[in-house]
Amino acid sequence: VQNLRSRSLALGTLALLVVMGLILDELGALAPLEGLFLQLTTPIQRLVDSATERVIDANSSLRDLRDLRSRNEQLESLVDQLMIENVRLKEAEAQNEDLRRKLDFRETHPQYILKAAEVRGRVIGSEPTNFMSVLIIDIGTQDGIDKGMPVVTERGLVGRIQKVGTNWSKVLLVVDPSSSVAALVQSSRAPGLVSGRLGGELMMTYVPQEETISIGDVILTSGMSGNYPKGLVIGQVTTVEQRDIDTFQSASVRPSVEFDGLETVLVITTFAPVDIEGAATGDLTTEPAAEQDATIVPDETATPVP
């Protein structure tokens, strides 16, 4: 009973204190005490609050990071796809441009059937000896390619087929020292012989003294000697050597084709070369050139391959 009495007393006291507190608070008497308390606890509260905020932020950041990472992965994947697409489109554009130029060439030379080939291994000057100038293309006998066929680009003469396999051919470039082409100056029609030199140069020799040849003149194949058709661009004259004591003039010729950057070439499959071996050694005196030329008749009835 005493225990119950003391407990009731304690409850009543506490209730009284609460009521007094309410009254004092209403009267504003607790404000100084409240101020002192808050003054003491505010830094701690700030600390705790800040820590809590950080935890919440961290949690949120982690969530954001996961989202961002996922989003980043998506974007990176998209960028990759776009880059691949971009490269593909650029490649298609370049190929389109290249084919357009080749089509122009084909349309201006309707008498020839042309086979397009991709240069498989650019081996110009890459001979182990560094002596020869040859490249390999990815078409061969299965595509109707045969030894001696002329190889061109839209810019002009590249060379001729030297060796043929089922699906490959080696092209002896016009700049190889063993290559020689009967040529003429476009403006004056002066004849001569263009042969390759070491280092990718061309030299036009046997130009008669009485003929006119100047720097900048365009040199074309003449069709003489039978190893190339007539009218293909070989290059442009860069220097002329003319001495009165010589029987002939000579000139350096810059090839019109940029051999280092070749990607695709065209092979003229309707041209039947004559006396390849004789022409390859540059021996034009072995047979009358005019007679050989008579045999070079491009197939006029041939239609371009679409």
Add this chain to the structure above:
Amino acid sequence: MTQYIPFLILFCISLLQSTVMPRITVLGVHPDLVLIAVASWSILRGSEEGMLWAMIGGITTDLISGAPFGISTLGLLVVGFLSGLGQRNILRFDILIPILVIPLATLAYQLIVLAGLTALGWHAGWGMSFRKIILPSMLVNSLGMPIVYVLARSLHRRLGREEFAW
């Protein structure tokens, strides 16, 4: 089995010679990776292995090349044989030896090839060939030799002394 790894490497070098080397032009010529590799291996392992390398490198090169078949192989065989002669173990790791050997190896190789080509009707003129091809090649191959030799030496050490027998 590991003794066959060098041949695989040499095959790759031959392919590099026709694809990558044409893009590297110094003094108007391309470095001859196959020749340098054959000379290096021959110095390190002797003439026997050098000539085996020369056979493989030469045949691969001849297949890719527009020159008549066999000319490069013949030239490289001579290089493989000569480079491996008189080399003692103590000298094999001296970087000066290959630098001195490679210009002579290049000269021998180019002369053999030029003689072969000339004999078969290809004519660019000996004087012009010396000036434009042979002399620049001797210099360019000498510049490339230390890099290839160091790599070959590393491979030689990894493989140990298990030499290939014919």
